Amino acid sequence: MTTSYLIKGASILGERTADLLISGGVIAAIGDDASNHADAQNATVIDAAGLVALPGMVDVHTHLREPGREDAETVETGTQAAALGGYTAVHAMANSNPVADTAGVVEQVHSLGIAAGWVDVRPVGAVTVGLAGEQLAELGAMADSRAQVRMFSDDGICVHDPVLMRRALEYVKAFDGVIAQHAQEPRLTAGAQMNEGIVSSVLGLTGWPAVAEESIIARDVLLAQHVDSRLHVCHVSTAGSVEIIRWAKQRGINVTAEVTPHHLLLTDELVRSYNPVYKVNPPLRTETDVHALRAALADGTIDVIGTDHAPHPSEHKDCEWAQAAMGMTGLETALSVVQATMIETGLMSWADFARVTSTAPAAIGRLPDQGRPLEVGEPANVILVDPAARWTVDPNKMATMGRNSPFAGRELPGAVQATFFRGHPTVLNGKLNTPYRVTGAESSVN
Structure with missing residues (x-):
């Protein structure tokens, strides 16, 4: 759970392009400081050019x-x-x-x-x-x-x-x-x-x-x-x-x-x-x-x-x-x-x-650790979105057991490329990765 991720060239809220370092479950650095941060040396690098960070x-x-x-x-x-x-x-x-x-x-x-x-x-x-x-x-x-x-x-x-x-x-x-x-x-x-x-x-x-x-x-x-x-x-x-x-x-x-x-x-x-x-x-x-x-x-x-x-x-x-x-x-x-x-x-x-x-x-x-701004020190609940993507909805390919999507067969814009939950990538490259596992200390307060 201590793995670091260096997100390169993301558009933060669609407003400015910057690197973003996730380490220890939080946003450790943004901008020029991200690549120079000590935790960036062994970080997994994610090319986020063209992606919006939210x-x-x-x-x-x-x-x-x-x-x-x-x-x-x-x-x-x-x-x-x-x-x-x-x-x-x-x-x-x-x-x-x-x-x-x-x-x-x-x-x-x-x-x-x-x-x-x-x-x-x-x-x-x-x-x-x-x-x-x-x-x-x-x-x-x-x-x-x-x-x-x-x-x-x-x-x-x-x-x-x-x-x-x-x-x-x-x-x-x-x-x-x-x-x-x-x-x-x-x-x-x-x-x-x-x-x-x-x-x-x-x-x-x-x-x-x-x-x-x-x-x-x-x-x-x-x-x-x-x-x-x-x-x-x-x-x-x-x-x-x-x-x-x-x-x-x-x-x-x-x-x-x-x-x-x-x-x-x-x-x-x-x-x-x-x-x-x-x-x-x-x-x-x-x-x-x-x-x-x-x-x-x-x-x-x-x-x-x-x-x-x-x-x-x-x-x-x-x-x-x-x-x-x-x-x-x-x-x-x-x-x-x-x-x-x-x-x-x-x-x-x-x-x-x-x-x-x-x-x-x-x-x-009343979720204090969610909905936080993308700033240094904040919990790393972050997603990367490709706004230029286009995809056709196929309920049979969804993770939900329900097949009752009213958008079946429609082409829609935008696709989630990555989801970081408490700094852990639950989704990478648009596909499920691995779940987040709480530690003993965390489970006592969750």
């Missing part, structure tokens, strides 16, 4: 499925996919089986992440017992556990009871936690199959109205203001939601929000194919919504990219639309989709990209 990405919204749903994904396969996608940390959602609603389950997920060694795995604790929306889960016990949970969500199900949501927001203030809400009023979406609009009317599918999302967000930002607590809104999908979040931020309400890569690119027009790969929660929306989401991400109204990586067994997707599961994979395509929709359109720079995929998500999840 801080390792952090996902606030990943479904790793384990425990209990290993037919869809495991911590091992999901974190391999994350490393290949440029991630050095992921937050694992609570809707496993058993649900991550106790200290024991979140510690199990955390331990599986350490054993896998591809990225940091930070469990997200359930807000309510069994995701049933009736009784608060063991929030304090999960926060005090070895997993040090700081984000709580019933994702997949909305915490629709306003009294329960208020109590949850009040409870997590004691340990600086955050409630991540899946904004979906269930009574407005009963039987819904896709976005409510022109396409749903033509296809004869039950519509999922934008107001089902927007009404919950409006309620919850007011609750967060009332109790002075942190609220995070998962997978924002409508232009109306953007306006509510913008209004809340202007009032000083402590709210953050995420958008998925697929909601930045895809629209409900794709549902005309009846291909279940496009069935997702929240549903794909309209072109107007897509442009509103892009603008909101660019101006900071939406804080972060969250993949909502949701792998499913093939039999849950290779069926008729009405019976198909909702969800899409996203860890291995996120960087490319964001490059296509935000960077190549001129809406964002690579420095902006680092903010929404690394710095801000690490801050939301």
